[in-house]
Amino acid sequence: MSKLSYYLFLSVFFISCQAEKSSLENKSDNYEIISDTSRASLDWNGTYKGILPCADCEGIETRLTIKSDGEFERSMKYLGKDDGLFFDRGTFEWDDLGRTILLTGENGESQAYQVGENVLFHLDQEGNRISGNLADMYRLEKSFADYALENKKWVLIELRGTPYQQDENQKEAFLFFENESVRIYGNNGCNAINGAYEIEAGNRIRFGNIASTMMACPTMENERIFNDMLKEVDNYSIADGQLSLNKARMAPLARFQLADGE
Known part of the structure; x- marks a missing residue:
């Protein structure tokens, strides 16, 4: 082989190796982009809250629940307006990169959010993050979670210092804190109940308006005490089940035992 042929061979070999290396690097970069997504790496489902800016009111108090089954529920309260409370629900889809969700309500209207760690960024109509002086206000923060409390059934054993025993004329009194929707479900010993709750740091908790069915029971006193108790509660503690x-x-205003099998 002549010297010229030898050098040409080395040049082609070097260029080929560099191209293969570049190709592998690009594939690696693309893999990182695809795999490192909000959808794959974050605990994104749950309830987010915040007050979004409003052009003709004091702000839009927003509560948005995105569920793991691809559905959402949302409430929007236009502060300062008597008739400013609205509810909607629908479905959402992720973009190809798994970083943004697009909500589509039952009325066909849509809204996009970029999903971050414990936060949703409200995007503009073109799907971009909002900039400027009000940028920090276009965000919804995820509700505080406590998995020692939530997604478990708690059965009432004591109410206002008196041991609680279910008799044959009563239903089981219990509470269930659903993390995804941040709603409480249960029974006060007579009627089914449900409503919103909010956990804050330091085991602080408060309940929203509690709705109840309207069945008549032989004894209504415990039901009244139970419902009044929920209105007063401002903190909780968990120990030994x-x-x-x-x-x-x-x-304690009330004590509950972790249900069997939980």
Whole structure:
């Protein structure tokens, strides 16, 4: 082989190796982009809240629940307006990169959000992050979670310091805190109940308006005490499979036992 042929061979070999290396690097970069997504890496489902800017009101108090089954529920309260409370629901889809969701309501209207760690960024009509002085206001923060409390059934064992025993004329009194929707479900010993709750740091908790069915029961006193108890609770504690609902540092208003199998 002549020297010229030898050098030409080395040049082609070097260029080929560099091209293969570049191709592998590009594939690796693309893999990182595809795999490192909000959808794949974040615990994104749950309830997000915040007050979004409003052109003709004091703000839009927004509560948005995105569910793992691809559905959403949303409430929007236009602050300062008497008739400014609206509810909608629908489905959402992820973009190809798994970083943004597009909500489509039952009325056909859509809204996009970029999904971050414990936050949703409200996007403009072109799907871009909003910039400027109000940028920080276009975000919804995820509700605080406590998996020691949530997604478990808690059965009532004590109410206002008195042991609670279910008799044959009563239904089981219990509470279930659903993390994804941040709603409480249960029974007060007579009627089914449900409503919103909110957990804050330091085991602080508060309940929203509690809705109830309207069945008549032989004894209604425990039902009244149970419902009134939920209105007073401002903190909770969990120890040895028992949940205590408390007000300040007073004696527990109610105690619950973790249901069998939980």
